[in-house]
Amino acid sequence: MAKIKLFPNSVIPMDSTPGLAANGMIVNSLEVAHRAELMSLHFSLTLPSALNDELEQRVAKGEIVPTAELNGKYVADDTSAKSLVAWLKTNGFEVTHVTADNTSVYARATVDQVAKSLGVHMIRVTHNGVTYTAASDVPGLPESVGANVQHIGGLQPFLRAHKHYRAAPLASMTAVANNGYLVGQILKAYDADGLGVTGKGQEIAVLIDTFALDTDLTLFWQQNQITNSLAQITKINVGGGTLPAREGEETLDTEWTSGVASGAGIRVYASGALDFTSLDLAIDRIIADVATRSGLRQMSVSLGLGELYLHGPGGEIATQHQKFLRSAQRRANLRQHRYERSAKDRTTAEIPRCSMSLAQFSAKRLQ
Numbered sequence: 050m051a052k053i054k055l056f057p058n059s060v061i062p063m064d065s066t067p068g069l070a071a072n073g074m075i076v077n078s079l080e081v082a083h084r085a086e087l088m089s090l091h092f093s094l095t096l097p098s099a100l101n102d103e104l105e106q107r108v109a110k111g112e113i114v115p116t117a118e119l120n121g122k123y124v125a126d127d128t129s130a131k132s133l134v135a136w137l138k139t140n141g142f143e144v145t146h147v148t149a150d151n152t153s154v155y156a157r158a159t160v161d162q163v164a165k166s167l168g169v170h171m172i173r174v175t176h177n178g179v180t181y182t183a184a185s186d187v188p189g190l191p192e193s194v195g196a197n198v199q200h201i202g203g204l205q206p207f208l209r210a211h212k213h214y215r216a217a218p219l220a221s222m223t224a225v226a227n228n229g230y231l232v233g234q235i236l237k238a239y240d241a242d243g244l245g246v247t248g249k250g251q252e253i254a255v256l257i258d259t260f261a262l263d264t265d266l267t268l269f270w271q272q273n274q275i276t277n278s279l280a281q282i283t284k285i286n287v288g289g290g291t292l293p294a295r296e297g298e299e300t301l302d303t304e305w306t307s308g309v310a311s312g313a314g315i316r317v318y319a320s321g322a323l324d325f326t327s328l329d330l331a332i333d334r335i336i337a338d339v340a341t342r343s344g345l346r347q348m349s350v351s352l353g354l355g356e357l358y359l360h361g362p363g364g365e366i367a368t369q370h371q372k373f374l375r376s377a378q379r380r381a382n383l384r385q386h387r388y389e390r391s392a393k394d395r396t397t398a399e400i401p402r403c404s405m406s407l408a409q410f411s412a413k414r415l416q
Contacts, residue, residue, distance in 0.1 A: 058364035091202035125151035203326035247312030
């Protein structure tokens, strides 16, 4: 029997017994009809440790690795990636995308096939009012194809980022807004109103699940007396499928990024969903575009997440670290505005944290 490599950092082990589970989730048995559903997975491969350490050191020194060297040297093992792809196809998976650096293989298969191939039990999990099909235990791959795989994402799609916003009536857009702030007021608050820069000639990537309404953008610019145009907004539907309904965060992200950096081009990458497999695919698309678009050096992510649910340093965190390491060497700056759950009460308390204000990243860092 082939030796199996297990991936404990890819799932939160759950009791498959129907009933109330941890964190308010409800578990139910998988019905026959759900076995034919398609499940999209992300197999993350690691760079050889020596190359990863070397790239970390070069990024820490502020070096920019030439594109040819980055794509030729700092990549996951090609043989390992091809072996994994071949195994997936043999086991009934459709491989939908492989990144140029071989660090990500995206594939999908029926729930029944995923369960058989990865050796997991499937259950139905209701979380925050939505029911998902998910694995309840640790997945595995034959050691011969999984040796360089560090994480399998997508087995528990209820683990996802989420948006943080509060709906409120539209404020009167006067010089002093009682229920909000104008772009000029935010710039002034951060001493960015006298910089004399607009981001002209540069591009900013916005990662979110769907697009804002054009009419909302134009109204925002009009009320802030900003002479932007929709020609500055590029919309990329990463997965190509139907996008979810707008909820507000996608509109705020595009409005304020384009308002503060009024001369920049805004590229909105709609992931289609906020599960980590969808987000990782969108991040990979942005990284690919960074290599060919000289002006694309800023990325904004305004999503909430609980790092408790990211499977520790060897799971999704390691996967995204590897992706952002690659973008960092191209001087692509990530500004992630997020809410994290407090260590004291990870179920109710939301503590705002961000690495840098929107005004700072969109104005001060743009030339």
